[in-house]
Amino acid sequence: MKELKLKRVVIAGGGTAGWISAALLAKSFGKSIDLTLIESDAIPTVGVGEATIPPIINLHKVLELSEKEFMSRVNGTFKLGISFENWRDVGENYVHSFGFAGKSNWAAGFQHFWLAGQKRGIDSTEYGNYCAEHLACRKEKFAVMPKNGVNYAYHLDAGLYAKFLREFSEKYGAVRKEGKITGVNLHPDTGYIQSLSLESGEVVEGDLFVDCSGFRGLLIGDALKTEYEDWSHWLPCNSAIAVQTETVRPPLPYTRSIAREFGWQWRIPLQSRVGNGLVFCSEYGSDDEAKELLVKNLEGKLLNEPRVIKFTTGTRKQHWTKNCVAIGLSSGFLEPLESTSIHLIQKSITRFIQLFPYDGIKQSEVDEFNRQTREEVQNIRDFIILHYHVTDREDTPFWRYCKYMDVPESLTHRIKLFRETGKVFKKEMDLFAEESWIQVMLGQGVTPESYHPVVDSMTDDALRELLMELKQSTEQKVDRLPAHHEFIDYYCKSNVM
Ligand SMILES: Cc1cc2nc3c(=O)[nH]c(=O)nc-3n(C[C@H](O)[C@H](O)[C@H](O)COP(=O)(O)OP(=O)(O)OC[C@H]3O[C@@H](n4cnc5c(N)ncnc54)[C@H](O)[C@@H]3O)c2cc1C
Structure with missing residues (x-):
């Protein structure tokens, strides 16, 4: 293997970001790098972050983790999507599932066929009924299947996940150092980070530094002065209260997101407890x-004291500065509505490894990293704003603000295109595919005025037959699945550790 010039990699922080970064770096490079992770038991992790999206399965494949062992270790349940309740209006619900509805044609997505069915009076079924993941959410069914299965992600206990990944990383050569970082020492000429000083007096030197220190951004912000771009005019929630409760019913195979007067409430079911919280805007x-x-909207006994977390939605202007890359909350936070933060950790550390500066840092690599990360984050930002902005709710000052606020031009364009034509296109750096935009736009109440003319080459009878077949095959697929909780019991018990 090629000798690396920059081989001393230091990770500052051991939350989800620190340990995912350590796991992927250790698995990718093994002994060719010296990997150290510093964390302080005296500084707690943010401790939330328990809902994920399907690409996490790829991360686990790369790490070659056993899914059964992972599920048992992290108190995990399966997630097929998110149920958005009261978002379009009080009492109106929809599901943003991880699935794809119906069948597309090369010229036009399935939404055009569904829309034609609606407009021609052939079918009045909800769009989601053509999607197995949507239907499985509604029927609380789930199974992992080797072929033709459903798309899924996980709900997990963040603390247990970090512990699980720590064991993994240490097995692959990562060295954990306990201690509080009290100083970040910069090279007097280049301004590059040379070392971190710990409270104990120890100095940890490195070539490359990964800032996983959480909201504060100890390295990227405090030391390297990389500015933070505030997006709270578009994403005004700036606080959360988190609390765990006892389980009172079998776990649902989806996250619940329930809009409230000045924010929204999450409910994340694990095998033996439920993670809850309210994300809200302190102005309202x-x-x-x-x-x-x-507390008045919880089920089950509280297992801990509710905890307040403060944040500012936004992003770092650069995610890689000099010899430091920011991963996790140190790089920015969009808010947890679509469970995108753990995914961004996975994407950023993957991108860093793909662009790894083994031969010395080249500005072209830094620029490429920053371009890709920024575009990806901006697209996710737009997707999250969509949920708040396209609403019929005007019942409280918070919802009136969201409905009438200015939004980025990039989002206005997507909504207009869909409203006028039913068309949606995925951009180069889009995390969310067309299907996600369609589900959320329809769910929030954007009804396209027209559909693609290729559908008009079908007679009413042919369209009726197509829609009926698709709906029946979706139902049959879901009816064959076991109940979600039964599947978890079977799957985790059949784990051979
Ligand atoms: C309310 C809320 C809900 C969320 N829900 C989701 C979700 O459902 N899905 C999702 O994907 N994401 C979610 N997130 C985001 C998710 O929690 C984070 O992305 C994830 O936990 C990563 O955090 P982190 O590791 O960057 O920071 P932290 O968890 O804050 O970890 C920081 C680490 O740095 C260490 N540290 C800090 N300062 C020092 C120092 N001076 N010396 C030594 N060590 C130090 C700490 O000890 C700790 O180990 C949510 C976030 C919030 C606020």
Whole structure:
């Protein structure tokens, strides 16, 4: 293997970001790098972050983790999507599932066929009924299948996940150092980070530094002064209250996101407890009001004291500065509505490994990393704003603000295109595919005015037959699945550790 010039890699922080980064770096490079992770038991991790999206399965494949062992270790359940309740209006619900509805034609996506069915009075079924993942959410069914299965992700216990990945990383050569970082030492000429000083007096030197220190951004922000771009005018929630409760019913195979007067409530079911929280905007409700609102909408006994977390939505202007790359909350936070943060950790560390500067840092690599990361984050930002902005809700000052706020031009264009034509296109750096945009736009109440003319080459009878066949095959596929909780019991018990 090629001798690396930059081989001392230091990760600052051991939350989900730190340990995913360590696991992937250790698995990719093994002994060709010296990998050290510094974390302080005295500084807690953010401790939330328990809902994921399907690409996490690729991460685990790369790491060659056993899914059964992972599920048992992290108290995991399966996730087929998110149920958005009260978002379009109070009492109106829809599911953003991980699946694809119907069958596309090369010229036109399935939404055009579905729309034609609606407009020609052939079918009045909800769009989601053509999607197995959607239907499986509604029927609380799930199974991992070797072929022709459903797309899924996980709900997991963030603390247990970090522990699981720590064991993995240490097995592959990562060295964990316990200690509080008290100084970041820069080279006097280049401004590159040379070392980190710990409270114990120890100095840890490195060539490359991965900032996983959480919201504070100890290296990328405090030391390297990389600016933070504030997006709170578009994503105004800036606080959360989190609490765990006892389980009172079998776990659902989806996350619940319930819009409330000045924010939204999450409910994430694990095997033996439920993670809950309220994300809210402090301009429209105090911490005490938020706590009261959350607690009155919980099921099951509280297992801990509700905890307040403060944040500013936005992103770093550069995610890689000099010899430091920011991964996780140190790089920015969009808010957890679509469970994208763990995914961004996975994407950023993967991108860093793909662009790994083994031969010395080249500005072209840094620029490429920053371009890709920024575009990806901007697209996710637009997708999240969509949920708040396209709403019929005007019942509280918070919802009136969201409905009438200015939004990025890139989002306005996507909504207009869909409203006028039913068309959606995925951009180069889009995380969310066409199907996600369609589900959320329809769910939030954007009804396209027209559909693609290729569908008009079909007679009413042919279209009726197509839609009926697709709907029946979707139902049959879902009806064959076991109940989600039964599958978890079977799957985790059949784990051979
Ligand atoms: C309310 C809320 C809900 C969320 N829900 C989701 C979700 O459902 N899905 C999802 O994907 N993401 C979610 N996220 C985001 C997710 O929690 C984070 O992306 C993830 O936990 C990674 O955090 P982190 O590792 O960057 O930071 P942290 O968890 O804050 O870890 C920081 C680490 O740095 C260490 N550290 C800090 N300062 C020092 C120092 N001076 N010396 C030594 N060590 C130090 C700490 O000890 C800790 O180990 C949510 C976030 C919030 C706020």
